[in-house]
Amino acid sequence: VPELPEVExxxxxxxxxxxxxxxxxxxxxxxxxxxxxLGGLVGTRGVKVERRGKxxxxxxxxxxxxxxxxxxxxMSGRWLVADAGAPAARHERVRLxxxxxxxxxxxLYTDVRRFxxxxxxxxxxxxxxxxxxxxxxxxxxxxxxxxxxxxxRVAIKVALLDQRLLAGVxxxxxxxxxxxxxxxxxxxxxALTLPDVRALVKGIRATLTLGLRSQQGDEPAYxxxxxxxxxKVYDRTGPCPRCGTNLxxxxxxxxxxxxxxxxxxxIR
DNA sequence: AACGGAACCTGAAAGC
DNA sequence: TGCTTTCAGGTTCCGT
Numbered sequence: 001v002p003e004l005p006e007v008e009x010x011x012x013x014x015x016x017x018x019x020x021x022x023x024x025x026x027x028x029x030x031x032x033x034x035x036x037x038l039g040g041l042v043g044t045r046g047v048k049v050e051r052r053g054k055x056x057x058x059x060x061x062x063x064x065x066x067x068x069x070x071x072x073x074x075m076s077g078r079w080l081v082a083d084a085g086a087p088a089a090r091h092e093r094v095r096l097x098x099x100x101x102x103x104x105x106x107x108l109y110t111d112v113r114r115f116x117x118x119x120x121x122x123x124x125x126x127x128x129x130x131x132x133x134x135x136x137x138x139x140x141x142x143x144x145x146x147x148x149x150x151x152x153r154v155a156i157k158v159a160l161l162d163q164r165l166l167a168g169v170x171x172x173x174x175x176x177x178x179x180x181x182x183x184x185x186x187x188x189x190x191a192l193t194l195p196d197v198r199a200l201v202k203g204i205r206a207t208l209t210l211g212l213r214s215q216q217g218d219e220p221a222y223x224x225x226x227x228x229x230x231x232k233v234y235d236r237t238g239p240c241p242r243c244g245t246n247l248x249x250x251x252x253x254x255x256x257x258x259x260x261x262x263x264x265x266x267i268r
Numbered sequence: 269a270a271c272g273g274a275a276c277c278t279g280a281a282a283g284c
Numbered sequence: 285t286g287c288t289t290t291c292a293g294g295t296t297c298c299g300t
Contacts, residue, residue, distance in 0.1 A: 001292080003293055052292080076292085112278055113294095153270080173293085
């Protein structure tokens, strides 16, 4: 469910609740998670919560040593804030009960499909250190991205989903960015010129920034939640909002992809 | 190294 | 009203 904007929202909530708080109780309710390692967090203090792409890194400290927890929301993960001692949430997998001063809260990790991860690992954990630049943290250097795309013969949409190239762009924002840049998602990655990549980088930035702006409060805003679809073409059918041509939906790299055959140019 | 496809999971919605 | 199929905003593994 989550892409960069939703993960950033989770980061803010976790940072607010965790930083400076002491871990009092840990409950793990998923046999594929390491209950022993996570249980070892009891007695530590939350130090900071960082994000790179769609990964979160939670730093805890016990005396002078640091412990890292890496968390990924997968397709259906969420972090909820509840009162300490609140009954288990639906699909709750991990509960961190924390206290600061005399204030206690519970951070509940819920995940219907269980594609998400919550693991204790060293700071140089592979999936984290191999991430490409984060478009909103370091920004995206068009020349560097252009060079990297030159080695890829896959569709540009598929390349955008490779987190080692660029961290944080998922299916929605890849779809949106390509529409904004007027590039057909089926275009081969190595066919894009530097000006094409510049337009794409602008599109990525625009759609992620808009996504971030639309996140209000503690709860991520999703299309399904009854709210109006805030995207230009994702999950839409009918006329293109820019040129009026009917949108088309195809499958690329196993993922649903919507584009406008009227104004998104196929680069060859 | 890169590629296409299957696998990992559950549940809601659409199709029949 | 059921039963079946499809689809979902992610990553990883496996055989070419």
